[in-house]
Amino acid sequence: NAGVMQNPRHLVRRRGQEARLRCSPMKGHSHVYWYRQLPEEGLKFMVYLQKENIIDESGMPKERFSAEFPKEGPSILRIQQVVRGDSAAYFCASSAAGTGNQPQHFGDGTRLSIL
């Protein structure tokens, strides 16, 4: 399967714990995006990364949230000291390098539940 791979599919954390969500882009893709979807809402952009660089993090909360896309390995979205409001589905997408006219392809998401 050469699609976007996200893991884990489901993650349960207690308030105050850390959550780490992983995303491996499609083969040949070097652009990674993270989106969050709350129930009955659309997807909201969080952050856009290229290898080793954060390009746009305008949608990511300034505190507790961070993202990285290292030279080797998957992209990681990290949420520290989770709160109930962090419960959501987190989707990763990737696209090929180049112009903006390349559709983003999505993984199946990580459903984060905070107890």
Added chain:
Amino acid sequence: DQQVKQNSPSLSVQEGRISILNCDYTNSMFDYFLWYKKYPAEGPTFLISISSIKDKNEDGRFTVFLNKSAKHLSLHIVPSQPGDSAVYFCAASETSGTYKYIFGTGTRLKVLA
């Protein structure tokens, strides 16, 4: 501020008929538009896109129409099939920007057999 709006939360259509899903946007800087289909517990699947230099793009049973003056796009599915039952999201982006997508809230399509 909802820059991309899908005002119909749900739509039911008979199998074999046309499904028309609508989307409005407010940001005149958007120049690339997409439709995604989403099944429960899965990620969005890319369906079709259109650049602002066009007013129509067709791919099999799916056609997207763009009316820039009205800031409106629509997705036509002909003929509709039961397997098309899903939530459909429209998305928009500025290709001169960082390519992030702004999504609508989705329309749940139900195709009745």
